[in-house]
Amino acid sequence: MxxxxxxxxxxxxxxxxxxxxxxxxxxxxxxxxxxxxxxxPEGWQKFESSWYFLSETTEKTWEKSRQDCLERGADLVIINSREEQEFLFNLKKRVWIGLTDSVKEGTWKWVDGTPLTTGYWYDKQPDNAGPTGNEDCAEIHEDQSPLKAWNDLSCDSKLNWICEKAFQHHHDNIL
Incomplete structure (x- = not known):
């Protein structure tokens, strides 16, 4: 027993x-x-090694757009290659990107602090013109050609925007 x-x-x-x-x-x-x-999550699309979120319906100022991205654990998009620029242009929207010269006029920097090296500006842009003569934020303008598509715009304008979140590889193999 x-x-x-x-x-x-x-x-x-x-x-x-x-x-x-x-x-x-x-x-x-x-x-x-x-x-x-x-x-x-829903609404994000993958391209190369990042996820992208496009605000389809809402339009916000550059600051508020950036805030939205940060709340999503992302930031406004930083464009590192011609392929990425073409991919974003093909979304066919006027969108804010993570580029500004608000700290020092004429010195364009990405939201992560890196200086702009290759830009895809439309001819004669950036011109800092605008009604107030103060255009410190960059947009992709869908009416231009893919590699000449950026325009500087007043940061208070309201546009759609694109957030970018870098990929974390350790999620890929678990599921």
């Missing part, structure tokens, strides 16, 4: 341990899943 009881006890302990491990694993995986809903 005693022997049998001990065997049952051991077997019970092992099952409890196994159950706990499975629960931990399940919690971990469902956490990953919610996480994926946050990193691959």
């Amino acid at each position: 005693t022997k049998e009881r001990d065997q049952l006890q051991t077997s019970n302990n092992n099952l409890t341990k196994e159950r706990d491990q499975l629960q931990t694993e399940r919690d971990f995986l469902s956490g990953r899943l919610t996480n994926c809903k946050q990193t691959c």
Whole structure:
């Protein structure tokens, strides 16, 4: 009897341990899943190694657009290649991008602080013209050609915008 009881006890302990491990694993995986809903949510599209969110219907000032991106765990888009510029242009919207010379007139910087090296300005832009003579934020203007599409605009204008979130590779292989 005693022997049998001990065997049952051991077997019970092992099952409890196994159950706990499975629960931990399940919690971990469902956490990953919610996480994926946050990193691959509705309205985002993937291109190369980033996710992009285009505000389809809402229009906001540059600052408010940037705020929206930050709240989504992203930032206004930074354009690092010709391919990326073409991809964004093909979304066919007038959109804010993460480029401004509000700190120092004429010195264009991306939202991450890096200076602009390759720009895709429309001819004669940036001209800082505008009604107030103060255009410190950059947009992609859908009426131009893909590689000559940027225009400087007053940051208080209201446009659609594009957020960019860099990819985290460790999510790819888990699901």
